[in-house]
Each structure stands twice: as C-alpha cells, then as structure tokens.
Amino acid sequence: MSYSNESIAGLVRPDSVHKSVYTDPEIFQLEMDRIYGHAWIYAGHESQVPKVGDYHTTRIGDQDVIMVRGVDNKVHVLYNRCPHKGAMLVARGDGNAGKFFRCPYHAWTFKLDGSHLAAPIRRGFEGTRFDPASPEFSMRALARVENYRGFVFASQAAEGPSLSDFLGGVRSSIDNLCDRSPEGEVEVAGGVFKVMQPSNWKVFYENLHDTMHANVTHESSYTSAREQAEAYGSMPLELHIMDGNGEPYDFWEKLSLMAFDYGHGYMEGIFNPGAIETDPVTRSHFESLEAAYGRERALAILGENRHNTIIYGSGSPHTVFQQFRVIRPISVDRTMVEIQTFRLKGAPEAIFKRGLMYANLINSPSSNVMPDDIELYGRCQQGNQTRGGDWVSQHRYAGTDKPIEGGMTSINGTSELPMRNQFQAWKQYMLGEI
Numbered sequence: 329m330s331y332s333n334e335s336i337a338g339l340v341r342p343d344s345v346h347k348s349v350y351t352d353p354e355i356f357q358l359e360m361d362r363i364y365g366h367a368w369i370y371a372g373h374e375s376q377v378p379k380v381g382d383y384h385t386t387r388i389g390d391q392d393v394i395m396v397r398g399v400d401n402k403v404h405v406l407y408n409r410c411p412h413k414g415a416m417l418v419a420r421g422d423g424n425a426g427k428f429f430r431c432p433y434h435a436w437t438f439k440l441d442g443s444h445l446a447a448p449i450r451r452g453f454e455g456t457r458f459d460p461a462s463p464e465f466s467m468r469a470l471a472r473v474e475n476y477r478g479f480v481f482a483s484q485a486a487e488g489p490s491l492s493d494f495l496g497g498v499r500s501s502i503d504n505l506c507d508r509s510p511e512g513e514v515e516v517a518g519g520v521f522k523v524m525q526p527s528n529w530k531v532f533y534e535n536l537h538d539t540m541h542a543n544v545t546h547e548s549s550y551t552s553a554r555e556q557a558e559a560y561g562s563m564p565l566e567l568h569i570m571d572g573n574g575e576p577y578d579f580w581e582k583l584s585l586m587a588f589d590y591g592h593g594y595m596e597g598i599f600n601p602g603a604i605e606t607d608p609v610t611r612s613h614f615e616s617l618e619a620a621y622g623r624e625r626a627l628a629i630l631g632e633n634r635h636n637t638i639i640y641g642s643g644s645p646h647t648v649f650q651q652f653r654v655i656r657p658i659s660v661d662r663t664m665v666e667i668q669t670f671r672l673k674g675a676p677e678a679i680f681k682r683g684l685m686y687a688n689l690i691n692s693p694s695s696n697v698m699p700d701d702i703e704l705y706g707r708c709q710q711g712n713q714t715r716g717g718d719w720v721s722q723h724r725y726a727g728t729d730k731p732i733e734g735g736m737t738s739i740n741g742t743s744e745l746p747m748r749n750q751f752q753a754w755k756q757y758m759l760g761e762i
C-alpha cells in the first residue's frame with residue numbers, strides 16, 4: 329500500500345500503535361526520509377577523529393557517511409559517494425585519508441571538506457560542462473553539522489531547530505557526562521562493540537525505559553548474580569549491577585520518568601555505583617572533581633544519577649557508566665547497535681575501567697544481560713508478523729502523564745509514557761509537523 333498522511337496518523341493511537349510500524353518495509357523507507365532525513369543524528373564523537381585526515385564511517389539513517397577531521401581542524405560529515413561514478417569513497421571503517429581523499433576507482437581527489445581537488449588528465453574535459461568549481465563534481469556534505477561538547481550531530485535538512493533546541497531536555501545528560509571529567513571533556517576509548525539485532529530500530533528505544541520487563545526477561549542473570557553473591561559472602565559492584573534487574577515491581581514503580589519533545593527522555597538512576605564515603609573508586613573520582621570544581625559542584629555532578637537517556641534517532645547515552653549505545657537502523661527488521669565507552673579526561677583510570685566493566689557486563693555481545701533483550705526484540709519482530717493481532721499496547725498509566733516544560737513526566741516508573749511519547753514524535757515527523 330501507499331500511505332497517505334491520514335493512514336499514517338491512524339497507525340498511532342494515544343495508547344497503542346499498529347504493528348505495521350515495525351514490520352512494513354514501506355514505513356521503514358518513509359522513516360528514512362521523514363525522520364532520518366530531517367532530525368539531528370549523532371554521527372560520532374570528535375575524539376574518534378583526533379588528527380587531520382582521520383575519518384570514521386557511519387550511517388545517518390540509510391545514508392553511508394564519512395565523519396572526517398579537515399585541515400581547518402573542523403569535523404565534517406560527508407556522504408560517502410564519489411561524484412564521478414558514485415563509488416563509495418572509502419570502505420566502511422576508520423582510517424586516515426592523509427591530506428585528501430582519493431577515489432579508488434579513477435583517482436579523482438577531494439579536499440577533506442569534500443571539495444573537488446583534481447581529476448587525472450584534465451584535457452579530456454576541455455569543451456565539456458565539467459567544472460571543478462561546481463558542487464556537482466565535489467563530494468556532498470550533509471546540510472548541517474554541529475558539535476555539542478565533542479558530540480558531533482548531522483542533519484540532512486537545511487532548515488530546522490538548532491542542535492541545542494533539538495536536544496532540549498536531554499542536553500543536560502551530555503553535560504553531566506562531560507562534567508564528570510575534571511577537564512569537562514570525554515573521549516571514546518577502548519574500541520567499540522557492534523551488535524546486529526534481528527529487529528526494528530524502534531523496539532530498542534522502547535525497551536530503554538521499559539521497567540516492567542527487567543525482573544522477567546533478566547531472571548537468569550540476576551538469579552545467578554544472587555547465587556554468586558551468596559557463595560562469595562558479599563555483593564561486589566559487578567554482581568550488584570546484574571542483581572538490580574531483579575528488583576520487585578514496587579521498586580520500579582517509584583522511579584520517575586521524563587519524556588521530552590522529539591521523542592527524547594531519561595529515567596532516574598537504578599543504582600548508585602558507590603558512595604563517596606565507602607567506595608574508594610568513587611572517592612578518588614570525587615576528589616579529582618573537587619580539585620577542579622570545588623566541593624559543592626563536585627557533589628552536584630556526582631549526585632546527578634540518571635539511567636539510560638534517550639536521544640531519539642541517535643541512541644542512548646548512559647552518564648554514570650560513560651556509555652553511548654548508538655542505534656543504527658539497517659532495514660525494517662535489522663538494527664546495528666554500536667557501543668561506545670568514554671574515558672573521562674583527567675579522572676582516575678579506575679573510573680574508565682568501571683565503565684568498561686559495565687559495557688562488558690550489560691552491553692557487550694558476550695554480556696549476560698543484553699542477549700536476553702535481543703531475544704525478546706527478535707520475538708516481537710516475529711510475533712508481529714503473524715496474523716495473531718494488529719495492535720501493540722501502550723496502555724499502562726495512559727492518560728495520567730503530567731506536562732512539564734518541553735515534555736511530560738510520570739511519577740509511576742512503570743508507566744509506558746516513554747513509548748507513547750516516542751510515537752507522538754514519530755507521528756509528527758512522519759506527518760511533516762516537526
């Protein structure tokens with residue numbers, strides 16, 4: 329079928345969505361144009377391209393792009409396409425292009441900002457319309473690129489909100505992540521994990537604040553953690569993190585949820601990685617912050633305890649354990665998740681190691697926790713392809729969400745507010761309203 333605006337609007341109800349939003353390839357293609365063709369999308373962190381000529385390839389929606397450090401020291405984001413025959417300029421991955429890009433097909437070359445540098449044997453172009461100064465013969469840059477505290481976002485739309493306005497209520501999560509460094513800066517370190525998930529991209533976002541699944545889906549890991557803790561006679565942080573998923577419904581109910589414009593949001597922290605008074609790692613972190621910012625500010629920075637933040641369309645930063653799970657849609661039923669871990673510049677190395685431990689335990693392909701989720705995402709994808717029903721429920725606490733500046737909140741941590749909020753933004757994007 330071809331979707332009219334009216335039929336798209338009919339897919340989202342105040343308390344449920346039609347399953348075709350997860351399964352129809354035509355919807356996926358519309359999303360690539362109307363969401364990923366407009367929104368600010370995280371391209372990567374500037375620390376991934378520290379030197380002139382360094383590049384990192386990634387995807388903005390269905391578009392292969394190159395994030396590259398130019399001779400002007402600015403980070404550029406270019407479509408990965410040679411204007412001659414359309415070849416991808418660089419193979420997917422990271423590298424250094426030197427002073428310019430050289431296409432591996434016929435050796436046209438381009439400056440690091442994408443502008444045309446040279447094509448071999450120029451006399452062959454004499455008398456033709458070929459013009460090296462014309463944009464037609466240069467690599468094309470994405471319409472807008474902005475950097476917020478080292479986080480580089482690109483938008484394919486020339487018009488729209490500034491990055492700062494777009495991030496709105498979750499800009500403070502990036503701030504807190506950076507402020508946890510005594511130098512106010514972070515860098516991607518220790519490599520990245522990549523996991524291909526057999527499911528639609530939106531399912532991951534919905535799961536990030538889905539507190540009702542934790543003690544069901546993750547039963548095997550939290551029961552094992554409890555058994556091990558009993559055998560050791562104590563509960564180290566490694567086990568505590570897995571144990572947290574086993575909290576009863578009452579615990580989750582008391583957490584508060586924040587949902588903002590454009591589908592973003594965050595939830596309150598689930599556990600504290602350690603008290604300043606009793607945990608030596610947290611203590612040393614606090615001391616490094618206190619030396620840089622003073623006691624009061626250091627306490628405020630570490631006192632900001634958020635669990636997964638959602639930047640809808642880009643992924644999920646985690647401030648306390650310094651991660652960014654970057655969510656890249658591949659097809660209607662395939663999603664690539666890239667897990668970045670950050671080093672807080674100037675903070676004790678033990679803090680970085682703690683972040684790596686969290687990545688290994690919770691987010692890595694060999695984690696004891698994430699495979700549970702991936703299994704369920706895949707089952708949602710499969711189940712929604714049967715004729716067993718058409719609608720996906722988001723009824724929990726529907727109608728009770730409270731408005732706040734730039735969004736909504738719920739004091740019931742089991743509310744499905746985050747999913748409802750994401751689909752309100754989804755609908756607005758798909759109807760061209762934002």
Ligand code: FES
Binds near residue numbers: 410411413414415434
């Ligand atoms: S395709 Fe790039 S130079 Fe020919």
Ligand SMILES: [Fe+2]
Binds near residue numbers: 542
């Ligand atoms: Fe989970």
